């Protein structure tokens with residue numbers, strides 16, 4: 001047993017070390033992924049589409065094997081003791097996992113039976129979960145008649161029947177309406193508190209990771225590019241973020257030369273009409289910045305000053321904007337589909 | 340062992356729930372065999388007049404063939420459900436649970452067997468209504484149904500294996516059609532073996548569909564050749580086991596590419 005390095009008492013609930021996974025066809029979905037999740041916390045794996053989040057979940061839940069690297073979940077080795085890991089985890093995959101042709105209750109019953117639950121114990125647990133996930137009224141309806149939010153909650157209930165120590169939620173709110181998403185956030189926080197379990201959730205919503213996760217890892221192209229609590233990560237970025245919308249797209253050089261004279265501006269990034277920079281004190285620097293741009297004939301359409309967001313963190317560590325990474329991934333997928 | 344049996348039962352029950360909710364499917368999927376029985380029965384009525392054809396009426400000859408074909412085709416499509424489970428994420432959910440791999444196959448096979456047995460009984464009753472008589476009686480009918488079930492295990496397991504490997508319904512349909520139709524026509528389903536061309540007779544000797552038809556037809560006709568029935572059942576059982584092992588190993592291949 002290795003002792004936890006950061007002095008925390010309990011061993012981590014999840015520990016991924018140098019995971020590498022290449023899919024047939026040559027896509028390197030995981031490229032040396034490592035992170036650890038303290039027991040009893042909500043951990044966020046944040047990254048754009050195609051970053052390798054689902055692949056990581058598939059490896060950690062024993063669905064597929066990595067090419068190399070190792071992982072421990074709930075104290076067991078994923079590669080050497082997959083059966084022991086399976087008993088201790090629950091998972092909600094990105095695509096649903098419930099059976100549309102069974103009722104909510106029948107889905108839960110089957111899942112519980114597979115884990116060896118029987119009789120009173122099982123029916124009690126099913127009632128409890130139906131109640132908790134607000135599915136009691138719909139329990140005896142076929143799952144295919146459920147709304148999107150209900151289906152997601154049924155999947156979560158299915159993942160919880162056998163009281164797992166660790167729950168994996170792969171993009172639990174993708175595709176849900178904003179109100180339903182907010183409900184789901186509450187649900188997830190409550191679950192972690194009431195059941196005392198460790199939750200690993202993946203998301204490509206920056207605000208979701210910020211809201212739910214007590215610690216997170218930012219994943220880009222199969223590797224962790226930054227890890228820590230949302231506050232820590234944001235705190236590493238000193239100063240405020242400046243976002244400027246220019247009247248027209250301009251050459252990088254012009255803008256750079258204009259702002260070189262304003263000493264306090266750092267991490268300048270220009271993308272078409274969209275300009276980002278970092279300054280120590282946003283409110284104070286803004287007039288100087290605008291004046292400098294005005295002198296060089298750069299017309300500014302709008303300005304925002306904000307505390308650093310995870311978006312900024314992503315830009316800093318992955319070297320590109322989150323939205324852009326998403327678009328790139330979508331394009332890659334489209335190309336794959338065309339082929 | 341008891342866990343495996345329990346899981347098999349849970350997975351069979353999962354499939355049966357659909358059958359119980361939509362019993363009409365039993366009849367919908369029965370149209371094709373009934374068409375074979377009644378139309379082919381009428382169309383080829385005079386086959387029995389060919390010199391060398393053993394006595395009786397053609398429907399009596401055809402019925403065991405239709406029963407076996409019903410089992411054959413139902414089992415052939417079994418892999419479609421597996422592909423559906425893949426597409427809906429249901430399979431992945433079971434694969435990361437302690438569910439026994441074998442139960443994910445056998446659950447489907449038992450469901451197919453149960454619905455096919457009900458269909459077989461209906462086909463036999465229809466044949467009786469048209470005036471056919473079967474000297475083997477209820478015992479003969481049960482042997483026929485049991486031997487068709489063995490064939491359906493082998494074919495169903497193979498269909499599941501193919502489904503897990505190709506993961507596309509179109510491919511599975513094409514492959515099964517490519518395989519099952521020739522197997523039917525290269526058997527004695529429609530024509531007495533001794534009247535088939537020589538090369539067809541040779542092929543039919545190694546055709547599992549023909550094994551099932553010959554043994555089942557003998558029993559239904561009251562011709563209790565236990566050597567024939569036993570050896571054919573043994574061959575089909577061996578084939579089922581091989582196909583079952585193939586299907587379970589296909590999960591491993593599938594998991595490498597998810």
Ligand SMILES: Nc1ncnc2c1ncn2[C@@H]1O[C@H](COP(=O)(O)OP(=O)(O)O)[C@@H](O)[C@H]1O
Pocket residue numbers: 023024025027028029047048049050051052053054055056596597
């Ligand atoms: N089954 C698969 N076969 C081939 N490539 C895959 C498969 N699953 C994912 N990929 C590829 O691996 C990369 C990571 O995918 P994934 O883990 O699904 O990312 P995320 O969940 O972060 O969106 C992507 O480039 C994706 O196209």
Ligand SMILES: [Mg+2]
Pocket residue numbers: 050053054055094170171
């Ligand atoms: Mg994903």
